[in-house]
Amino acid sequence: MTTTIIDVRSDTLTKPTQSMRLAMSEAHVGDDVYGEDPTINRLQDYIADLFGKESALFVPTGVMGNQLAIAVHTQRGDEIIVESESHIFHYETAAPALIAGVQMYCIPSHKGEMSLDGIKEAIRPPVYYFPKTSLICIEQTHNRHGGTVLPLDYMQSLYAFAQEHNLPIHCDGARIWNACAATNIEPYEYGKYADTLSVCLSKGLGAPIGSVLIGSKDHIEQARHWRKVLGGGMRQAGILAAAGLHAIEHHRSMLHEDHEKAALFASLITQGSQCIIANSSGNVESTIVIIDCGEHVKPSDIQEMCAQKSLFLSMGKGRCLRAVFHRDISMDMIPTAAEIFCSSYRLLENLSS
Numbered sequence: 001m002t003t004t005i006i007d008v009r010s011d012t013l014t015k016p017t018q019s020m021r022l023a024m025s026e027a028h029v030g031d032d033v034y035g036e037d038p039t040i041n042r043l044q045d046y047i048a049d050l051f052g053k054e055s056a057l058f059v060p061t062g063v064m065g066n067q068l069a070i071a072v073h074t075q076r077g078d079e080i081i082v083e084s085e086s087h088i089f090h091y092e093t094a095a096p097a098l099i100a101g102v103q104m105y106c107i108p109s110h111k112g113e114m115s116l117d118g119i120k121e122a123i124r125p126p127v128y129y130f131p132k133t134s135l136i137c138i139e140q141t142h143n144r145h146g147g148t149v150l151p152l153d154y155m156q157s158l159y160a161f162a163q164e165h166n167l168p169i170h171c172d173g174a175r176i177w178n179a180c181a182a183t184n185i186e187p188y189e190y191g192k193y194a195d196t197l198s199v200c201l202s203k204g205l206g207a208p209i210g211s212v213l214i215g216s217k218d219h220i221e222q223a224r225h226w227r228k229v230l231g232g233g234m235r236q237a238g239i240l241a242a243a244g245l246h247a248i249e250h251h252r253s254m255l256h257e258d259h260e261k262a263a264l265f266a267s268l269i270t271q272g273s274q275c276i277i278a279n280s281s282g283n284v285e286s287t288i289v290i291i292d293c294g295e296h297v298k299p300s301d302i303q304e305m306c307a308q309k310s311l312f313l314s315m316g317k318g319r320c321l322r323a324v325f326h327r328d329i330s331m332d333m334i335p336t337a338a339e340i341f342c343s344s345y346r347l348l349e350n351l352s353s
């Protein structure tokens with residue numbers, strides 16, 4: 001008997017389906033540096049439309065989407081406001097310093113929602129020896145807080161506040177599709193409260209590559225220039241855009257199932273072990289489960305023991321492990337995954353006592 005591999009280290013691990021590969025092989029293509037790839041153009045128009053914006057730009061990665069947005073909204077020597085646990089701050093290799101030439105001012109938050117008072121204090125007064133604050137970044141859903149969803153009314157009040165202070169908002173919406181799935185709020189509603197958004201096709205949606213930066217015509221024209229600067233001007237990339245279009249058309253409506261898998265896993269492991277769910281909101285809002293393993297069991301030991309039984313988890317902060325559910329994990333694998341986790345946990349707990 002072959003054991004099933006249950007790999008929940010990330011939602012980036014999904015592999016393209018046969019029908020997605022077929023759609024890719026049949027894509028009409030052209031040279032996108034000339035603006036002549038019909039499939040790229042169709043994807044960009046479609047996504048701009050979904051989010052209620054004028055224009056959009058296909059980029060290879062979410063990091064590039066975020067960094068193009070930062071470059072577009074700022075001047076060298078400026079400062080941008082980001083959340084302390086944000087992807088932009090932790091996982092983008094200090095790129096804002098390298099590419100746009102700006103520094104980051106980090107504000108801690110409750111589950112990704114920076115307080116308006118906190119932001120107000122962070123905005124620099126116009127004195128010559130201060131950097132100029134020029135952008136606020138938010139993250140939807142919030143990765144390190146455990147897939148938490150920024151409420152629409154929070155985004156609305158933040159946007160109004162930012163407008164009062166003449167500051168644009170960039171939304172790192174790598175998993176904004178999951179926010180839509182969790183709330184049944186349409187993308188264009190979220191689009192109202194950000195000047196630019198970057199959205200991933202290669203996470204829960206299941207495309208092999210690609211993100212899209214969305215914004216005004218002017219912002220996207222500038223972003224196209226910056227994309228070329230970074231060597232991201234691609235040619236017959238419609239083959240990749242076809243995967244993205246296929247993912248949106250065929251996979252997007254299934255995202256809520258990934259949330260159900262995550263919730264079921266969280267509920268089974270809290271029943272069957274002493275661990276607790278450490279998502280910032282205390283519960284599972286989308287696909288990410290952060291597991292606090294407690295004082296007696298080392299997360300790396302559980303991770304290793306689970307891996308021996310083909311359940312792959314990733315390390316989180318401190319005493320935590322992380323699981324992210326996605327379309328290549330079926331609902332009926334969840335009880336098995338939970339059983340592997342709980343039996344490993346109990347064994348290690350007994351060894352330690």
Ligand SMILES: *Cc1c(COP(=O)(O)O)cnc(C)c1O
Nearest residue numbers: 061062063064087139143172174
């Ligand atoms: C994955 C992710 C990104 C982009 O990652 P890439 O690997 O560059 O596509 C950006 N922000 C968040 C919150 C993410 O989770």
